[in-house]
Amino acid sequence: MVKKDYELTYSGKKPKREIISKTPIVNLEKIKDFGKFRTLNNWNNMLIFGDNLPVLKTLLSDPSIKGKIKLIYIDPPFATNHNFRVGKSRTATISASEEDETAYIDRLHGSKYFEFLRERLILMRELLADDGSIYVHIDCKIGHYVKILMDEIFGEENFINDITRIKCNPKNFPRKAYGNIKDMILFYSKTNKYIWNDPREPYTQEDIEKLFPKIDENGRRYTTVPLHAPGETKNGATGKSWRGMLPPKGRHWRYPPEVLEELDKKGLIEWSKRGVPRLKIYADEFIKKGKRRQDIWEFKDPQYPSYPTEKNLDMHKVIIEASSNSGDIVLDAFAGSGTTLVAAEILGRRWIGIDNSPYAIKISIKRLLKMKNCRLFTLYNATGKPLPETLQEIL
Ligand SMILES: C[S@@+](CC[C@H](N)C(=O)[O-])C[C@H]1O[C@@H](n2cnc3c(N)ncnc32)[C@H](O)[C@@H]1O
Numbered sequence: 001m002v003k004k005d006y007e008l009t010y011s012g013k014k015p016k017r018e019i020i021s022k023t024p025i026v027n028l029e030k031i032k033d034f035g036k037f038r039t040l041n042n043w044n045n046m047l048i049f050g051d052n053l054p055v056l057k058t059l060l061s062d063p064s065i066k067g068k069i070k071l072i073y074i075d076p077p078f079a080t081n082h083n084f085r086v087g088k089s090r091t092a093t094i095s096a097s098e099e100d101e102t103a104y105i106d107r108l109h110g111s112k113y114f115e116f117l118r119e120r121l122i123l124m125r126e127l128l129a130d131d132g133s134i135y136v137h138i139d140c141k142i143g144h145y146v147k148i149l150m151d152e153i154f155g156e157e158n159f160i161n162d163i164t165r166i167k168c169n170p171k172n173f174p175r176k177a178y179g180n181i182k183d184m185i186l187f188y189s190k191t192n193k194y195i196w197n198d199p200r201e202p203y204t205q206e207d208i209e210k211l212f213p214k215i216d217e218n219g220r221r222y223t224t225v226p227l228h229a230p231g232e233t234k235n236g237a238t239g240k241s242w243r244g245m246l247p248p249k250g251r252h253w254r255y256p257p258e259v260l261e262e263l264d265k266k267g268l269i270e271w272s273k274r275g276v277p278r279l280k281i282y283a284d285e286f287i288k289k290g291k292r293r294q295d296i297w298e299f300k301d302p303q304y305p306s307y308p309t310e311k312n313l314d315m316h317k318v319i320i321e322a323s324s325n326s327g328d329i330v331l332d333a334f335a336g337s338g339t340t341l342v343a344a345e346i347l348g349r350r351w352i353g354i355d356n357s358p359y360a361i362k363i364s365i366k367r368l369l370k371m372k373n374c375r376l377f378t379l380y381n382a383t384g385k386p387l388p389e390t391l392q393e394i395l
Contacts, residue, residue: 001155008148010111016153019119020126023057026050028380031387032395034365035374045351045375047341047368049361049391050382052333052354056123058382059352069127069352070195070328073319073340075137075311076120077106079113084308086359101390103308104336104357114145120333121153125190127331133160133189133323137311143184154188161187165315166298185319199322200290207291212283224270224278229254245277254279293318307337307363316343324349338364345371356383358390365394 028048035045048055059065084103108116124134134154138146143162151159163185170179203211212221228251233239237256239247247253253260260277263269269277299315316339324330326348332340335353341364344351355361361379368374381387387395 002157004152004156007152008114008145010114012111012115014115014119016122019122023119023123024054025058025061026054026382026384028055028058028382031379031381033376033378034369035376037373037375043350045341045345045377046353046380047335047338047361047364047377048352048354048380048382049356049358049387050354050380051356053120053123055354055382056120056127056333060123060126065329065352066127067129068329069331070129070132071320071324071330071349072124072128072132072134073137073316073330073332074120074124074134074334075309075332075336076117076334077104077108077113078139079109079142080106081109082106086308101359102357103359113142114149117146118149118153121149124331124333125153128190130191131193131195133187133194135163135319135323136186136188137165137183138186139183140180143186147186150186150188154190158189158191159186160189160194161185161295163187164296166296166300168300195323195325195328197322197325199293199318201293203287203291208283208287212281212286216280221283222280223283224280227254227260227269227277227279228252293322305337306367307360310337311339313339313343316340317347320344320347320349335364336360338367342367342371345374351377354382358388362390362394 033044034047038044083105086101086103121134121136128134136146136150147159147162164182165185166181167183168181170181173179208221212223214222214224216222228247230250231252232250233252236252238252238254240253240257242253242257242260255263260269263279264277268280270280271277297315297318299312299318301312302310320330320340320343327350329350329352330340330344331352331354332338333354335341335355336357337360338353341351341353345368353364355364365379368377
């Protein structure tokens, strides 16, 4: 990792060595197997109830997990100073009605919050495979500080994207500010040899009409591009004259003359009135592969979430498909309602989910068991205490 001459300073920032060596391990008490089908290599997916810091350290002592995790997604608390509760309506609320159940508490802020996150990120990096990567979902109030921490832990050279995620529809609100409809996802790899499956998305009708403005006699949409490209070729075939024409100065034909003849025979060259040839590109062929995904994503969160701050499932599918392969291990250490785990399950990945909220664990189990053919997963208790009533109910 490239050493930097600047860092985020705050009180209570521990040396990295100390975090790795002094974080205690915990006993992962096996509670129950759920689901039906075994995954590859006799692996059972893991749903762990407890504080993720000692759990991450415990996972580091398992040689089948340390350095084997290919993808981590986390959506930690955002230092909002709220208690997130689940009301009778089953929607996210920050009210304090007696009937509401606490989902999780987000009260850490300032240096305590940053150190809380940093300690966990340091252990997560140790768990990642060399071709692995991490996505950290965060908001724009603290995300810029988290970016600095990530640069320190993962290396600025391993920063890949700061993805802007459109999270909701524009709202009317009383604040003197622009409406906030986005949050951010920081994407880092462990090394420069990370898994990348070049995600694509379909072209919209608007894209197609803009990119392919012409329509041929058969009603097919197309556009044309020059038949020559930059760079001079003095001796090669693409620098030679074709039908008495040399490529313009400083350019060469895209294809040798015999290929240009072939293209013309197939009707793939359009001649202008002044006799300038251009290559025809047809929309129906070009769009098959889809367009490359950019770094602004619109994935609105569910309108009626089963858990406060539940994220969009399709967004998780995009991340998992882009940055892992079938059978790989995916980790979410702030699993909440298990959106990452459900997406991993759908896409045939192995997974590990951790959360210290009994309500989150309960919802995750329910969501996973609702799926057809859910593979086996084991619930572990890492708290060292008896399971709370909320969890006893579903055993
Ligand atoms: C923003 S929510 C995650 C929501 C999730 N992405 C979803 O789609 O449902 C953050 C989660 O982190 C959990 N959490 C906070 N601190 C934790 C800790 N120290 N150990 C384990 N989980 C923790 C909370 O209980 C909460 O469920």
